[in-house]
Amino acid sequence: MKFRKHIGAELASELRAIKNRLHRHILDEIETLPSGNDEQLMQFVKDKTVHYIREQRIAINQMETEIVVKDLVDELLGYGPIDPLLRDDKTNDILVNGPHQIYIERNGKLELTGLQFIDNQHLLRVIRRILAPLGRRIDETSPMVDTRLPDGSRVNAIIPPLAIDGACLSIRKFRADPLTxxxxxxxxxxxxxxxxxxxxxxxxxxxxxxxxxxxxxxxxxxxxxxxxxxxxxxxxxxxxxxxxxxxxxxxxxxxxxxxxxxxxxxxxxxxxxxxxxxxxxxxxxxxxxxxxxxxxxxxxxxxxxxxxxxxxxxxxxxxxxxxxxxxxxxxxxxxxxxxxxxxxxxxxxxxxxxxxxxxxxxxxxxxxxxxxxxxxxxxxxxxxxxxxxxxxxxxxxxxxxxxxxxxxxxxx
Known part of the structure; x- marks a missing residue:
């Protein structure tokens, strides 16, 4: 996120397109990796990304490569584009309306972010990754879930066929330092x-x-x-x-x-x-x-x-x-x-x-x-x-x- 503040909208869109091309390639490759810790997985993703960029002769510099790597790591090992939002103390609510529309609430007001999931399947994978450690599941037979994260944040998810335009995810974040x-x-x-x-x-x-x-x-x-x-x-x-x-x-x-x-x-x-x-x-x-x-x-x-x-x-x-x-x-x-x-x-x-x-x-x-x-x-x-x-x-x-x-x- 720290790099994205310094790049324009056109470049951000370009990098998103490159990242989307890399996403499926990395997913296919990561299945061959033996189980390991997060550091090993992160290094694996970085190596594969750099190799793919060189092999395909994609014209991006080192800083832009780091942006792509970081986003891919968030998506494959974390919670995708909402990962930095979950770490942002100023964000109170995260509202995902389908894969291509993410709102946040700050200071009582809703803001549309420029963040997006690649597609509905990508969003579903992130939702299931959130729910897996909680012992909860979501599928066509059970298309709604309401639960909380270990830190107390409240999570609600609803998926097709109930959600017509794609899966929806709502997270009410828990403050580490409650208001006095x-x-x-x-x-x-x-x-x-x-x-x-x-x-x-x-x-x-x-x-x-x-x-x-x-x-x-x-x-x-x-x-x-x-x-x-x-x-x-x-x-x-x-x-x-x-x-x-x-x-x-x-x-x-x-x-x-x-x-x-x-x-x-x-x-x-x-x-x-x-x-x-x-x-x-x-x-x-x-x-x-x-x-x-x-x-x-x-x-x-x-x-x-x-x-x-x-x-x-x-x-x-x-x-x-x-x-x-x-x-x-x-x-x-x-x-x-x-x-x-x-x-x-x-x-x-x-x-x-x-x-x-x-x-x-x-x-x-x-x-x-x-x-x-x-x-x-x-x-x-x-x-x-x-x-x-x-x-x-x-x-x-x-x-x-x-x-x-x-x-x-x-x-x-």
Missing amino acids: AADLLVYQTFDEETLALLRLAVECRCNVLVAGSTGAGKTTLLNVLSSYIAHGERLITIEDAAELNLRHPHVVRLETRPANAEGTHAVTARELVRNALRMRPDRIVLGEIRGAEVLDMLQAMNTGHDGSMATLHANSPRDALNRLELLSGFAGYNGSEETLRQQIASSVDLIVHIGRMRDGRRRVLTVEEILQVADGHYVTQSLYNFEPLTRLRPKLSKMAGRDAGSGGRRYV
């Missing part, structure tokens, strides 16, 4: 008053639900809030793919297990929540409420496990309450609507809504306290609201409610 409350203050995710409010809620053992859209920063906020839990308490985390990195000395981490090739032996979040209740937890932290585990989590929050936390996909506190009801219905809840609402109101103390602005920044938009249910309706109190300063007309203000800007604050 001080970092979020610098990034203006919240101000000091809002942080003090959230810290007090955690220390007072309020049950907190963090709601927001995909990529809004729910997990990051949950990590920060966990730092305010007293060190004498025992935490149990439950996730589909382990992403939480709680700043606490006593954490037991549990992770769901998908079904095997025969469709059996799956372990769901609901089963793990029920098991966690037998493990003497002081608080339970559920990575995301997305299914039948909602009823068990609400029950845990309401039966002696105060201070528990969870995240939920929702666009507002009101939407979060509606989604809890919807998921409870899917989970087989048979009671009345009012009884369910009373259960939710007595279980959840605060809903913290976090969103992503148009400029890519994440910001806490609302902190809503759930008080009670009266006449079949939730009674809530807004403790914090982020409001943009500019409001042109009612319809526009509703659309701009998550817009960027130097907004004001309103405490009720």
